[in-house]
Amino acid sequence: MGNIKKVDIEEPEIPLIYDLNMGIPVTPIDRISLMSPDDFEKFVSEWAYGYLKPIYSMVKLYGGAGDKGRDVVGYLKNGKIDIYQCKHYDNKLTPTQYWTELGKLCVYTYEKHYGVPENYYIVTSKGIGTKLSDLINDPKGLKRQLISNWKKHCETKINSDKVHILEGELLKHVEKFDFSIIKEVSINTIIDQHSQTIYFKFRFGGGIKKRPRLIMEDPHVDEENNNYVVELFEVYSQDLSKKIETISELKKHKKYYNHFVRQREAFFSVTALKRFIRDEYIGDNVFMDFRTSIYKGIIDVLETDHISNYAKVNQVLQIARSIQIDSRNLPDIFVDDRSGACHDLVNDEKVSWLD
Template sequence: MQIGSGETGTPPLTLTGPQLQFPAMPTPKKVVFSYDPDEFEDFVKEWVPALNTKYVRVERHGGSGDHGIDVAGYLTPQGLEGDWHNYQCKHYGDPLTWSKAAPEMRKMFAAAVRGHFTVPKRYVFVAPMIGRSLVRLFAKPSDTRRDFLEDLKSTRDDVITSLSNAQREAVEKLAEGTDFSMFETVDMDEMIALHRTTPHWATRFPQPQVARPQIMVPPPEHGPDEARYVQQLLDVYRERWGDTTSSLEQVAEHRQASEHLRRQREAFYSAESLRLFARDASPEGHFEAVLDDVFDIVVEVADGIYSLGWERLQAVLNSAGQVELTETILTKYVRPLDRKGVCHHLANEDRLTWCQEGDT
């Protein structure tokens, strides 16, 4: 029998074993509500690029001396001196209202008068909860301007009272000539839906615990994708038991070798089921990260001096079970048999070799 020859009509892979059950995870919305202000600004910075692919770049400015800019999306290389959008982040335990939004608007106009930046084309308030009265007010830009100008006359905000009379007049004049439709709010549900399209989604939010598919059962016939690691196992068997185990037909007649090959194929297909699950349920590269974690440790074991490839194989398989995997969204799905199977995936790629010249 030729390794990897495979015959048409080979029975499809079957699955066995119970599916895992997991407790419910918090929704993304609940996660966002739990953020502190810094975490929320980071979340907004991840979301903004998905709004407008024309942004030259997106920067976070939040902090002391930010002049009312938390996250800025630049439409030109001139940054704050050209066309840009401001995303003002407000993470409160209650809805964002006019009394909390107006001071930020005054800060923006005062900073523009002082020459810190040009007035943005859009000014978007981003908060987990937006008061309905604020949404209704922003829906009528002329009313928003009217209320802003009325408040401006009586405000005691330091950002305004610290201005000279000429600067205060400039703020009023700038506000009178500004189209207040620039002020907007964003719905958190829409924001989360758009964030889902970004590469940050999978790492920021706990993903719904999808049950891993049941483990594949090796088909009766060896497939082409098994050729190299099975050949390496045949080399091990021939070295240990002689020419009576140099082919698959002979191995099938050898009690120890046949049982050993059966177990290794089960491990290979367990890891293969993990690979397919990772491909469909996690970002690209997660299964490869498991391969690399295992390889980085067991390659040192494989480089030892052994009298037989069998001894190297057993030492590597044992050490694979002790490897500490990098914590990713896939790690919790990795089973002990997968680690063993990963070694055969590595052998299938010739990253591990069991029988080596120079063994004593």
């Protein structure tokens, strides 16, 4: 299994399911039962990052043979911890399969590798069997059974280089241990919690939300410092042979003001698209691929000589609106998104309307 790995929880990669509207026609619980241990670990990582991380001040994933009985640890603001043991089994979990894990919890808290958790949650791919479930609901009975099974399942099996004989202070620790902290989290609960994350659609299918309708407000003075606005105002100034620096000045020139309103709507549309993709598709990569496609489609026209920068803007935007986009991994792409992507490129100083 290798040495212990302890890492801050990182954002998982998008699972390789390309048809988000269909997915694979298998229910989530059945799909989990078919998962390999590695895929189950990825599923747990998605759940921990997407659902648990906002709940705790910090979440860490532990892995490897030396994890000391901790797969996922949620750190509470009061300094205490919750432990989640997430295991992939072929059948429902039995007491015999789990005595060693409970022994680890007792030994490593006794040796102060970590504090006694507020809650110790057992998560398995197939769920917990009746016998173990009954013991979890009877903490004193669970303690008695663990002590009875210690020699066979814990004494030499917690780690390979040390024998943990249940006597003396260790025995006192186990006898005083509050086993009511041990709880089951059903796989259905995990699926429900996972469904509240952005990863669910990629893991199990089901499609994405529809983009909300864009609600525009009137142009505001605060927007005048945006780079794409500054450049458009300079383009208008050149065409008018008159300096335009504010929206109120531009309003006196209906043709150019109406042009600006259209460009502003396009910029807001693509900004909303960027936000929607970030929320629904995990990060900015999908949006950046879309914007790169627009860039590659317009750059030759942008760098061609034009009779004026105003003519350049309009010719480039016309080209942008006609660019065909591979939309398999995208939501609805509107005409304004294509032209808005040009202004987004200007805003990020990737291109310029000015010679």
